[in-house]
Amino acid sequence: MKDAGCHTEAGGGAVDTPLPRLALAGSPNAGKTSIFNALTGLHAKTGNYPGVTVSRFVGTIQAGDRRYLIEDLPGTYSLDPISPDEQIMVDVLDGHLDGEAPPDALLVVVDATTLRRSLRFVAQVLRRGLPTCLVVTFTDEMTVRQGQLDLPALQQALGVPVVRVLGNRGQGIDDLREQIAQWPTWPTPALPPPDDPAEADAWAESVLSFARYRAPERHRITQRVDAVLLHPLWGTIVFLAVMVAFFQTVFTLAAPLQGYVETFFGWLSGVVTTHVGNPWLAGLLGDAIIGGIGAVLVFVPQIMLLFLLISLLEGVGYMSRAAFLMDRVMSRAGLEGRAFVALLSSFACAIPGIMATRTLPSAKDRLATMMAAPLMTCSARLPVYVLLIGLLVDPAAQWGPFGAQGLVMFGMYLLGAVSAMTAAWVFKKLGDRTGPLLPFYMEMPPYRIPSARSVLIAVGDSAKSFLRKCTTIIAVTTVSLWLLLNLPLHSTADLRAHGVDPGNDTAVSAYVADHSYAADLGHLVAPVFDPLGFDWRINIGVLSAQSARETFVATLGQVAAAENPDEPSKALKAMTYTDGPHAGLPLFTAPTIAALLVYFAFALQCMATVGIIRRETGGWKWPLIAFGYLTALAWIMAYVARTITALLAG
Amino acid sequence: MRAVEASTGSTGRLSGLPPGSRATIVGLADGAPPSTARRLTDLGFTAGTPVQVVRRAPLRDPVVYRVKDYDLCLRRAQAAHVLVRDAQ
Amino acid sequence: MIPIHPQPVAGHPEQLRWITSAGVLPFTGVAATLPAPLAALRHDGTLAQVRVEPAAIVTTLHPGRQWSRDGARVRTALHAALADPAGWAPADSAGKPDDGPLRDAAQELLDGPVGDLAHSHGGHIELVDVRDGTVTVTLAGACHGCPAARTTLRRGLEDQLRRSHPRLRVVTADPRRS
Known part of the structure; x- marks a missing residue:
């Protein structure tokens, strides 16, 4: 000063x-x-x-x-x-x-x-x-x-x-x-x-x-463009085309970029493992810290692309038109057209979706949308779904002209969208009991070419806040999980005493994992997840996925690799219950996989989302409500899915 | 909620006008919730202001109106609170 | 409602100049007779004087009064009074009706929207004379001989003038070319 x-x-x-x-x-x-x-x-x-x-x-x-x-x-x-x-x-x-x-x-x-x-x-x-x-x-x-x-x-x-x-x-x-x-x-x-x-x-x-x-x-270009973009037939076709292009960009274009990031961190972690002598330290650095940060950074290309698209569509003025076209649909859930934009973004990631609720003028709409956004099928669920559907459905199976795997995947997206709309409707109903009902109004700005500067600022800002808020949360969780999976330490003598060859890395890691604090934790929560058919290994996966969903794939991969390093996927299929009443029976049965799929569809397993809800609502009340209701709902729905699948499978 | 001024032409509700029509706002209906009435006033729906129905969404709701040199979309439920006359 | 907005009068904090469009009242100078709502304010000691200018009305407060307190009432009364132009009369009402305000209003329209419209079609309209409620103009450039020009005069100039000037008899185009 x-x-x-x-x-x-x-x-x-x-x-x-x-x-x-x-x-x-x-x-x-x-x-x-x-x-x-x-x-x-x-x-x-x-x-x-x-x-x-x-x-x-x-x-x-x-x-x-x-x-x-x-x-x-x-x-x-x-x-x-x-x-x-x-x-x-x-x-x-x-x-x-x-x-x-x-x-x-x-x-x-x-x-x-x-x-x-x-x-x-x-x-x-x-x-x-x-x-x-x-x-x-x-x-x-x-x-x-x-x-x-x-x-x-x-x-x-x-x-x-x-x-x-x-x-x-x-x-x-x-x-x-x-x-x-x-x-x-x-x-x-x-x-x-x-x-x-x-x-x-x-x-x-x-x-x-x-x-x-x-x-x-009146802006002539706007009038002419609107005559097409808001036309009952052409407008709807363009809208659907924009949505398809949106998903194509976010998933197809981002995929190779994500591949590069993954490869880079894989390489980095390899370098660390090779050059750090102490295997324990190498594991902490390579798997936990680099792997954990890598798990977040993998999403940065997608998030940035998503924000680029959103700020372009917003800057041009198309978002108001999309909201205009979708308002009637959203009104079924008690929301308005602008909430559609937020839910749309949540298909890629709930974080930009929740940040996009800022455009909603009504606080009640904002909260209802935030509570619904985590239900939309975000990209972190995708690897989990791919893994589980691969276990559940034969790749060759056909239902009519469609591949059965693809249909199940589509069903999961549909489940996400429908439950998000339902959740929004419920929260809006609960919110509407107090305070006045707000009228809906939205300006339709003329189409404008957004300046490159403003678009870049929006993209950069979002990427920055995503990184800052999430890196810390996910890194801390991954490190803690790694520690839980690798502690307590076992001496060579200790290993020998239990019949494990200290020279066999796979056997050692399997033993360490089976006798880790994480295993204790997996057994501890067993009473909760037993009705869903989960064993302690799945429990660890679910618990580790609590910070970020895609961790589940990595964790199960680690567990499976421990059993059969050459063909982990075969090992996964062949896995049986190690203890309890079902000991010896196959673990990944259709009812269990169905329960897992549905559990992942509902549960709020994303600390970054919890963090962003806290930031946007300015307190812990709403993130805790979201976490509580989604976890409870996930358990109930998973139980229902398991029961129904068991009945159908006979 | 302001009193409806006496007018010469036939009065109707803004929500009843088809796209492309023009009219003059007479006032807001007595039944309008006070907060909605105040906001509609602030958005430019005041007595004597010309209004034009620009277009309807494919699902018939909401509707874009042009008032005070800008385009604003309202749901029919809100537009029904706006009384108009001399519709063309 | 006649559009008005207040502006300060330099060196006279007790005065406000209410800008109107030209000639909303049929005279200029100090008003002796005022419509009831405004007369009431002059009577109760709020206003000391009301003076009519070609495109404004200047109101003067009594000493001790303040615009921050009385301004809103003056505005409301002024609006009501402007809805009744016949209720206003100048101090020297002996003279015959004045064409000045009508001339000012016609000139303002020709300098503004009506003139702009003519320009946009490559034409030009000029004020020749205002006498006994008759406004005479010349049509030049593309307007000369254009059948649409007559519509412009009737719709644009005459209709708009008549709204604020009941004195207006007719707008005529001078046949001579300028």
Whole structure:
């Protein structure tokens, strides 16, 4: 902080004068975020408002010779709150938020192409009486579409400073900084604008006519594109094509990239194993740490591709159209079209899906969608499903023209989608018992070509937060699991005493695993999973998959490799119960596999998802609810699946 | 909930208009929930404002309306709270 | 409702200038007679004076009053009063009806939307004279001899003028080319 920054009237002689606080308000799509990014240079901190699931973005900026705190308020069309999360925003402006004074000054961002509607919001802001500066964006687009606006006249009519900024091009940001530096001298309106709707309309009309405003013509390209993309027949076909392309990109394009990452970590782990003398340390470094981090990094190409697609579709304006097309379907679950976008992303990974719930204006919808998102079949389930379906269904089996394996896989995706919609419906019903029902409304922005910069920022940001939040969680779990599987240590004498040849690595690792703390744990939880047909080895797999689902494949692979290093898959099929009433009987029977499949379809086995729900809801309540209900549901549904399969199989 | 102003043409509900039609907003229906009425007002559905029905979703709901120079989509349930006159 | 918005008057914090479109009232100068809602504010000591300008109305508060407290009431009263242009009269009401406001309003439309429309078609409309409620213009450029120009005059200029100026008798096009 510079010492020149200590001369504020409000400072009252305090030695440690806090930074002046600015707030950025405006409607969604007005270009608020790109202005925030341009001002802060991306040094923003995300957090949460107390008690509600509204993300809070605060950054610092430099203007003139001092620094300011700037807060990006959630986009809104009105300062007349009709929901608890809108109330939070108004409380921030009015200084009613716990222990926080109102911001020192406001920047209100309006889109020049929708100025007529935006002036109602501007009127509400100006009635607050805080020093305010109007930031007008998209004047370039307005001019292209034959619109016109006299900014000095607008400034005179409103009685507050007006600055033109083209956020995506960074034009006008310096003017805005200059204006911010003078905030204590900003003029205020001679009389606050009226609140009565008719008087406010008359005020807005008069201000616009004084500023010689001519509304831009309708965007021709948007009209033509919409005529196709929202057409009852063509629109539906394009929508389905976009969805197919979406999955193709996320799964097909990402697969080789994921292969490279996997190969790299395999190689790295091999290097460590070869060069680290101590086998125990080599295992910890190679399997646990490198393997654990590798297990997360494998998903980075997919996540980044997914975010690239989402931010492209969002930036172009197609997401609003997809939401528009799907709203009726989503309304069956009590949700709205925008929730579709979140659930769609969850097909790849629940984390971007949960982050995408930020676009939902209603907190209840956001929570219902977050509770449903982990049920969508994410890519981490894919390797587990491939393994289990391979064990369950003969690759040659056909049901009609379709391969039976493919149909079962499709069934698992369908199960995920249907149960997600059902869960959303239940949580929405529970939520709707309190508070008012919110009306549905969504702006259809004109199609715009998103700037490469804003897309890259969105992709980079998401990848960063994914890595930061998940690497720690998964790495810690993998290391702990590895320790559990490899402790206690067994001396050579100890091994010999139990008839294990210390020279035979496979035999040693099988013995160590069978007598590890993990095995104890597997046996300990046996009463819980016995009704599902799981033995202690599956239990370890399920427990290890608790941090990340795909770990299950690795764990079972390790167990199987321990039994038959040459043909682990054969070993898996040949596995029998080692103890208990079923000892000697085959382990992977159809009912057990069905139960496992269904267990994985429902259980919240992803610490990263738990972490992101905690971050987005700002507390432990909702992640714990999600974890509890999904785990209980997984057990019950797995039991049902086992019973039904057993009946069918006879 | 604001009183419906006296009007010359026949009045109807916005939700009843087919795509492509234009009308002038008269006000909001008395039965509209207060929070919905306030929000519709803030979104630009005020008395005297011209409104145009742009298009309907393939499943007939929601519907895109053009009001105050921008496109906004509403479900029919919300559009039913908006009273219009002089539909063409 | 007639569109209005307030602007400060430099050096006179007790005054507000309410910007209107040109000539919403049939006179300029200090108003002696006001419609009831505004007259009430002058009577109860809120307003000291109401003055009509070609495209604005300037209201002056009594000493001791403040816009922050009384502004909203003045605005509401002004809206009600503007809905009744016949209720306004200037202090020197002896004179005959003034064509000035009508001229200002016509000029504003020709400088603004109506003129823009003509320009976009390669034409030009110019104000020649306003006398006894008759507005005379010339059609130049592509407008000259264009049948659509007549529609533009009727729809654009005449209809819009008549809304705020009941005094308007007719808009005529001067046959001479300019």
